[in-house]
Amino acid sequence: MGLLETTITGRKRRSSHAHVVAELGSGIVSGSIAEGSILPGDADLTLRFGVSRTVLREAMKTLAAKRLVEPKAKVGTRVLGSESWNFFDADVLGWRCDAGLDQEFVEHLATIRMTLEPAAAAAAATQASSDDIAALYAIAARFDDLSHTPETIAKVDLDFHLAIARMSGNPFMRSASGLIEAALAISFKLSSPAASPETIEEIATNHLRIAHAIALRDPEKATVAMRHVIEAGKDRIAVHLTK
Template identity: 45%
Template sequence: MAQNRLRLAQRRANTQHQNVLHRLGLSIVSGEFAENAILPGDGELLARFGVSRTVLREAMKTLSAKGMIHARARVGTRVLERRHWNYFDPDILYWHAETGIDKSFLTHLAEMRMAFEPEAAALAARRRTDAHVAELFSWIGKMETAQSSGGDFVEADLSFHIAIAEASGNPLMRSMSALIEVALEITFLVSSPIPNTVMHARSVARHRAIAEAIEAQDDDAARVAMRAVIRQGSKRVDAVIKGADGDHWINV
């Protein structure tokens, strides 16, 4: 779990712009700055973050592009309702992970995976090259040897799913893999098959079934195998949620 936390930390501030963006984004997602609320004025925010007006304005522009805020002359900058937010944006998803994840959010992520990944696997089965197949089995090998390192397993698993999006031959599927990557990482933050030996072996076997279906160019089998992998991850997460008193938020 500690290694998974590090992946989230790596997305945090390396520059003043990223620092302000991260802190403002978290404040909005957490509800400190609620939907339809007017953000504090520039003077207050400049004092709060200790940055230049240029840095603050760039962070505001980035949040506006994500659909989170809207500035109006003589009114101020208003936090938009969540229905306007771009939930395909990795930052917004990671900010949700940092502020705490509830059951409905995890369910929504799983539903998005189920909508896209089985079709990506089916397309990969039709269009894959020998090089694609070799890459998939290479990542499975790395998943299998990750006996004790959750970080190594996550890295191999993420790379496996991205490789399927690449093999699909559809650039839109590849673009969607950014959301899939975040969904997978959040799932692993909540529950990982490492170091549980039985869960680890089951996860590797089910991923291998996807690769074998793609190698055989069996698109129906690829869909079925991908659905099994997504369901397995959802079941692990559900077990953690039940242990955390149902709909309570899980801090990761």
């Protein structure tokens, strides 16, 4: 279950491993577990969460892979600061969004999207097959529906941007899909374009412009059109945050 879906449905993963990872991970990212602190020992944590030592060890490995904690011999498991966290990880992004949004975080997210997604659109303009382009147009057509809810338009938006990442032919672009999901989850929560018929029409037009540029095999136009979409989304969120 991806970040956008969990934001929409409110459902969380329920396995023992996922529960431990989510409780500790969200505590670290929110700041309720202080950076630089040492986590309680295995005995305390297994008792707290009601899990086996095996489950706890696997959870700690997961948190270490996300660069939230680091085991230290004869010291314990130390909580790392935000400069170490893997923000390309969907869970870390989700916990950061849950911890509260601010203009700086939105700006950082938009900046990294500006680095990656216009390049993906430009690559798609040269790499996409005819079938890829037809599929992209089919997704773009789904924007044009004035009955959209925040949930339905967010899903179409995600499908569109992930399709371009795939069409780019660059596996690194596809691996950055968590950033796209985070941006759309924020939009869903704060400033969905489904708020009015005018914004639905605007987002439909803007995404169709990207599809047209890719179909024309024009990397420059695809880049400009993608930048415009990202800027428009950032501006909608910024208006909400400054209210």
